[in-house]
Amino acid sequence: MLEVRELSVGYGPVTALHAVSFDALPGTITAVLGANGAGKTTLLRTLSGLVRARHGSARFAGDELLGRPVETIARAGVAHVPEGRGIIEELTVAENLELAALWRLGRRDRRAAIAATFETLPRLGTFRDRRASGLSGGERQMLAVGRALVTQPRLLLLDEPSLGLAPLVTAQLMAILADKTAGSEMVVVLVEQNARSALSVSTRAVVLDLGEVVADDESAAVAADVDLRRHYLGY
Amino acid sequence: MTLFVDYSLNGVAQGMIFAALALALVLIFRATRVVNFAQGAMAMMTTFGASTLLEHGVGYWWAFVAALAIGFVLGALVEVLLIRRLEGRSELNPVIVTIGLLVVLEGIAGAVYGNSSRGFPAAYSQTGLVIGHTTVDFSHFDVFVLVAVVVLMLANLVLFRATSLGLQMRASAYAREMSRLLGVRVGRLLTLGWALAGLAGALAGLLTAPTSSFSPYFMDLDLVYAFTAAVVGGLESPVGALVGGLVTGLCISYVGGYLGSGLEPLGALALLIIALMARPKGLFARPPARMV
Amino acid sequence: MASLDASGTARGAGAGDAIDAPGSGRAGGSRTPRRLRLPRQPMLRHLALAAAGAALCYLVTSLLSPYNDVLAGEIGLYVVALAGLSVLTGMSGQISLGHGAFMAVGAYTAALLANHTGLDLALQLLAAAGTAAVLGAVVGLPATRLRGPYLAGMTLLLALALPPIADRWNSLFGGDQGLVTTPPTAPGDLNAQQWLADIELWLAILTLVVVANLVRSRFGRAFRAVRDDEVAAALAGVHVARTKVIAFVVAAACGGLAGGLLGLTTGVVSTGEFPLTLSIQLLAAMVLGGAGSLVGAWWGAVLLVYLPEWSSSLAGDLQLGAGTSAYLATIIFGAVLIVAMIAAPGGIQGSLRLCWAYVGSRRGGAGTGDAVRGDAVGGDAVRSGAMAGGERPLQDRAPSSGGPAAPRGAAGSPGSAPNVQSNESSNSDG
Ligand SMILES: Nc1ncnc2c1ncn2[C@@H]1O[C@H](COP(=O)(O)OP(=O)(O)OP(=O)(O)O)[C@@H](O)[C@H]1O
Ligand SMILES: [Mg+2]
Numbered sequence: 032m033l034e035v036r037e038l039s040v041g042y043g044p045v046t047a048l049h050a051v052s053f054d055a056l057p058g059t060i061t062a063v064l065g066a067n068g069a070g071k072t073t074l075l076r077t078l079s080g081l082v083r084a085r086h087g088s089a090r091f092a093g094d095e096l097l098g099r100p101v102e103t104i105a106r107a108g109v110a111h112v113p114e115g116r117g118i119i120e121e122l123t124v125a126e127n128l129e130l131a132a133l134w135r136l137g138r139r140d141r142r143a144a145i146a147a148t149f150e151t152l153p154r155l156g157t158f159r160d161r162r163a164s165g166l167s168g169g170e171r172q173m174l175a176v177g178r179a180l181v182t183q184p185r186l187l188l189l190d191e192p193s194l195g196l197a198p199l200v201t202a203q204l205m206a207i208l209a210d211k212t213a214g215s216e217m218v219v220v221l222v223e224q225n226a227r228s229a230l231s232v233s234t235r236a237v238v239l240d241l242g243e244v245v246a247d248d249e250s251a252a253v254a255a256d257v258d259l260r261r262h263y264l265g266y
Numbered sequence: 267m268t269l270f271v272d273y274s275l276n277g278v279a280q281g282m283i284f285a286a287l288a289l290a291l292v293l294i295f296r297a298t299r300v301v302n303f304a305q306g307a308m309a310m311m312t313t314f315g316a317s318t319l320l321e322h323g324v325g326y327w328w329a330f331v332a333a334l335a336i337g338f339v340l341g342a343l344v345e346v347l348l349i350r351r352l353e354g355r356s357e358l359n360p361v362i363v364t365i366g367l368l369v370v371l372e373g374i375a376g377a378v379y380g381n382s383s384r385g386f387p388a389a390y391s392q393t394g395l396v397i398g399h400t401t402v403d404f405s406h407f408d409v410f411v412l413v414a415v416v417v418l419m420l421a422n423l424v425l426f427r428a429t430s431l432g433l434q435m436r437a438s439a440y441a442r443e444m445s446r447l448l449g450v451r452v453g454r455l456l457t458l459g460w461a462l463a464g465l466a467g468a469l470a471g472l473l474t475a476p477t478s479s480f481s482p483y484f485m486d487l488d489l490v491y492a493f494t495a496a497v498v499g500g501l502e503s504p505v506g507a508l509v510g511g512l513v514t515g516l517c518i519s520y521v522g523g524y525l526g527s528g529l530e531p532l533g534a535l536a537l538l539i540i541a542l543m544a545r546p547k548g549l550f551a552r553p554p555a556r557m558v
Numbered sequence: 559m560a561s562l563d564a565s566g567t568a569r570g571a572g573a574g575d576a577i578d579a580p581g582s583g584r585a586g587g588s589r590t591p592r593r594l595r596l597p598r599q600p601m602l603r604h605l606a607l608a609a610a611g612a613a614l615c616y617l618v619t620s621l622l623s624p625y626n627d628v629l630a631g632e633i634g635l636y637v638v639a640l641a642g643l644s645v646l647t648g649m650s651g652q653i654s655l656g657h658g659a660f661m662a663v664g665a666y667t668a669a670l671l672a673n674h675t676g677l678d679l680a681l682q683l684l685a686a687a688g689t690a691a692v693l694g695a696v697v698g699l700p701a702t703r704l705r706g707p708y709l710a711g712m713t714l715l716l717a718l719a720l721p722p723i724a725d726r727w728n729s730l731f732g733g734d735q736g737l738v739t740t741p742p743t744a745p746g747d748l749n750a751q752q753w754l755a756d757i758e759l760w761l762a763i764l765t766l767v768v769v770a771n772l773v774r775s776r777f778g779r780a781f782r783a784v785r786d787d788e789v790a791a792a793l794a795g796v797h798v799a800r801t802k803v804i805a806f807v808v809a810a811a812c813g814g815l816a817g818g819l820l821g822l823t824t825g826v827v828s829t830g831e832f833p834l835t836l837s838i839q840l841l842a843a844m845v846l847g848g849a850g851s852l853v854g855a856w857w858g859a860v861l862l863v864y865l866p867e868w869s870s871s872l873a874g875d876l877q878l879g880a881g882t883s884a885y886l887a888t889i890i891f892g893a894v895l896i897v898a899m900i901a902a903p904g905g906i907q908g909s910l911r912l913c914w915a916y917v918g919s920r921r922g923g924a925g926t927g928d929a930v931r932g933d934a935v936g937g938d939a940v941r942s943g944a945m946a947g948g949e950r951p952l953q954d955r956a957p958s959s960g961g962p963a964a965p966r967g968a969a970g971s972p973g974s975a976p977n978v979q980s981n982e983s984s985n986s987d988g
Contacts, residue, residue, distance in 0.1 A: 295707075300707070301707035301708075351900045358653050359899050362899050363899045363900070365655065365838055366892045366899065367892065369838060369888055369892030370888075370892035370896070373885040373889035376885040377885035377889065483834075486834060493711040493715070494711075494715065497708065529722060529723070532719040535715045535716060539700045542700060542708060
């Protein structure tokens, strides 16, 4: 379980997150929603150690995440799919996956996990040995998500995975996510602009506005709250 | 015609050394986007180290290995103590810092060892091989140079293409932040890149010293030739460093042979400008993601 | 750019006399410092200051011993060289490790003309600057397509490639012996050293006036625009390639003039006068003085001339051998350069400005004249250098952290200002 408590983060004079608290449970997807600049990316970057927090704590399975180096957090099983292109373009598709699994799995498990990823995402399999720079936007996003899943993470942080994807592909992606999460021990934090599709797969939703939590509830309840939707989610 | 053959052979022998030093520049440029103008001076230091060991009666090959080890450590130290502190600043800062390091190292060598040139032994005979009835301008030592640099290049190739360490080094050179998110200890790998470059440079110094006037400044020209070689090869690619080294070696050998000695740097300058003009895009246009 | 435009429009509103002291506007409200720094006719102010400076130099050199006159003259010629380098590297963001090559060209040009034609001294020096400027244009052309380390490498090679030419055609260039020069004959009962020192210092002042006016002109704005962001500059209508070549030409002309003067000072022009170390020391002195600052050129020149003196006396105190002491200056120079780059990239002038800004902010006034810039107060980041006479300091702090779309990506932008400290954790070793 991920427990975020009173988390505050700032960049110089800018306060990006202010006393943010929420929980995310294993085997469920927790959606983090909000307008541009709400602090969603900052939240994920803080959890994976890229940005230092000012106050607060973020405990995962009882261990404090804050204050530890990025690499240590990653090796402990936190997979972060960053906003935009997170793939390494100069490496091949297979090398991207191999690199991700390097510190999580042994040599044999690695090979099996990579093969399994190509089974789930057959399109990627056809590009195996091609440089990732040659992939289309959607394929890149598939690779980024596949690369996160290949590590068999305990905590998965996704930053706007649907960005730039066709609605059909978005739906496919969400289905894969829901499928991988259900029945697993994985904690998934899904940051989305596309609130509708995020709410459709998530169990709980946290709505941020200007760095503060304005709602933290069951996804269904958030989706049903017309005022909240109008105000913060824009649909 | 024999002159041409001699110039060509000489060019190849020199070019291999430039390739080794160019490889050092490439390793560092790939890892940290810095051109290490102190690479020649660092190689000079390690070679002086070997020379000191030889004077104290240490065997040649022990001194040789020791120089490579010193180069490895020196490279790592420079990265940790100096270059790391410049992270995220303008690209002019590391240029100036490596220049400062060049000045300091040459000053120290001058103060300790004096300005006059000394001798440095070669591993093998330096008289030209006899093929048929003619003596060509290619000695046993040149053969050793050729083999040593080829081994260096192959080891490098294997490291980068066939090991997971190499995979991590490539990844962290291209996408620092993403590599860290995947658990790669990028900082250590950058240090390792500098250390390997220090080793390659040390090899270049050991191979240059027997055939040049071995003084604190003996690697100055080699450095600019190696830079030319690295740029000709694209500054990013170890294979490019090898090709660039050979091209540069041949170029200055012909210029020195046919146009007169002393004009070699001018020849290299012409080559450098042609290379930069021919593919300026390929040289410095890269996706911003790589600057991570 | 926005702030430069702002200062441009403020110019018309500037109150008072051309030589109005910046501090006198303290009563005028918060906007006054910027307004008063740019009086209506900077040219006039510069000329008045220059005349005063020239008179002061004359006074000083007449008090100094002939030996110290020589040193003072050397300071003058290095100021000329460093001013050019400052324009090139500090203002237009192009690094040159080959400034010594331009000096060599100037020195040989002047010496050849003196030996073969008996041309007037002024014309000799003009020709020295002109020839070097032509070389600058030639070098600047390929340089327009290069940046950062590539340009550094190319200019480094230039510094190594030119001197051997003089060795190759030694009948013309005098080979190792070099060409002998004759210092100008002093008028009246002045001694030759003082007269040469006066000429050199006056030319230094003249150069500074010319360069200061240049950097205030649209050329100066173009230099900085290109340095800060080439693409943005091009979009704003700046001809990037031409701007870069002009910067090279200006720098080379200054180098050539300085080289001509160096020939007169040393009495002989030979390739040994222009080793690689000269180019490196020029860059080091420019950086240490304060990149992009014309006042910094004076600091740099003083360093170039006096550091060897100081270090040899230091070596004497430490009882080092003669062989070692010769290298002490080099070692100190390099070490200071490294430390400065890491700790105080603004150089002497930049650091002084920070100190003044700090003192000014302690006093609680924003009216301490040139020292306080809106963006220098608070000392959040050391900036590299500042233009003489109140232009903006090097400005480009590359953002160290952006969104992941541009993660630390702008770190490659030129200029030598360090980043704002952000809380982005960048040291990856746990
Ligand atoms: N590196 C940075 N330096 C300074 N301010 C930053 C930085 N990164 C983000 N911010 C600021 O922090 C606030 C939150 O930004 P963040 O990127 O977390 O928003 P977001 O919710 O992810 O927005 P979007 O939906 O547009 O991706 C914004 O006001 C932004 O300007
Ligand atoms: Mg975001």
